[in-house]
Amino acid sequence: MAIDLVTRKEWGARAPRGSYSTVRSTRGVKVHYTGGRVDPRLAEDHDRCVAAVKAVQNMHMDGNGWLDIAYSMVACPHRKVFVGRGPGHLTAANGPGLNTGHYSVLGLVGNSGLVVPSDGMLHGILDAIEYLRDEGGAGREIKGHRDGYATDCPGGQLYSWVRKGAPRPGANSTPAKSKPEPAPKPIEIVWEGDVPRWPGRVLTYTKGKPYMQGEDVRVWQAKLQKRGWSIDVDGLFGEESTAVCRNYQQATGLMKSGSGQVDEDTWNMSWSWRPPTPAKS
Ligand SMILES: [Zn+2]
Ligand SMILES: [Zn+2]
Structure with a gap:
């Protein structure tokens, strides 16, 4: 202005x-x-x-x-x-x-x-x-x-x-989380057949912090979407991915309450877990 x-x-x-x-x-x-x-x-x-x-x-x-x-x-x-x-x-x-x-x-x-x-x-x-x-x-x-x-x-x-440095009013109200954090180096996914190896970092989200982003996030989101979970495959690990992860960990019995973080076990479970076959009546 x-x-x-x-x-x-x-x-x-x-x-x-x-x-x-x-x-x-x-x-x-x-x-x-x-x-x-x-x-x-x-x-x-x-x-x-x-x-x-x-x-x-x-x-x-x-x-x-x-x-x-x-x-x-x-x-x-x-x-x-x-x-x-x-x-x-x-x-x-x-x-x-x-x-x-x-x-x-x-x-x-x-x-x-x-x-x-x-x-x-x-x-x-x-x-x-x-x-x-x-x-x-x-x-x-x-x-x-x-x-x-x-x-x-x-x-x-x-x-x-x-x-305080004479800030413009309202200058700090832009939430940091709206800006995705650039990945320091591209995450490379190594595939063994149709199973990707765990890329070595825990996917997690902290309120108010920039989203983690990368190919590992996208690959994991795509897998969960394929499994029938309602999740956007956008490569950004935010609140929605955290909620889906937590529910998934509970549903598979991997964790009783679910951490909401994609660690090595959660990552591997996402590809290896098979839903239990319903008992025959
Ligand atoms: Zn005046
Ligand atoms: Zn004066």
């Missing part, structure tokens, strides 16, 4: 009082919060975000006598990114001596009222960081204002997120 920029014109920024100092590149970006109270109603009303950014600019220019709003960019809960001083310009937010090393991005949360950054805000902060990398030569570092400066900024919520 492309960055959803709010230009200075769009948010009604005042012109800076002078010209910015230029920066060609930085080590990275520092994340900030407002430090004060943020009206929680802002989460439902983007117009309030615009008003809040204007208020920050007024405070920085009129209260502190600065050139402009101190931040490079500002992210609101709606995944919109306001242009502050922007890429290529020196920020004033990180503290004396610390502004050439990092750009600054403000997340519109505070220490009371709205304190929890929404997923949209975290995405917005990362959109801003990527924009500063692309347009302003920002390096890979993502830090908090409190790194190297005595402040509680960017607050507990944002700072713990920064410390």
Whole structure:
């Protein structure tokens, strides 16, 4: 998703009082919060975000006598990114001596009222960081204002997120098991007549881990399917194969409760076992 920029014109920024100092590149970006109270109603009303950014600019220019709003960019809960001083310009937010090393991005949360950054805000902060990398030569570092400066900024919520490496929300929700693990080397099946020799590895499945895959899985699945079990011959040993294996081990009397793992005995049994002939009446 492309960055959803709010230009200075769009948010009604005042012109800076002078010209910015230029920066060609930085080590990275520092994340900030407002430090004060943020009206929680802002989460439902983007117009309030615009008003809040204007208020920050007024405070920085009129209260502190600065050139402009101190931040490079500002992210609101709606995944919109306001242009502050922007890429290529020196920020004033990180503290004396610390502004050439990092750009600054403000997340519109505070220490009371709205304190929890929404997923949209975290995405917005990362959109801003990527924009500063692309347009302003920002390096890979993502830090908090409190790194190297005595402040509680960017607050507990944002700072713990920064410390975790500032992950995209939802980035870890893709289950690992959906990606089959590539087999390190192809499994070769040696046939003795129509019986394959046990290839030497136990077929097993661990929840949350990638599936084992290979020709041995496929050959075993095909055999069980031929024996009448309902199993896909896809070469991936997952939950279904484990369940079939367990039932098969119980049905043949190989194991009372069934391990669900195709070990050497189970493998050999799959080819040698004959169903008992029903007793003649
Ligand atoms: Zn700060
Ligand atoms: Zn907003």
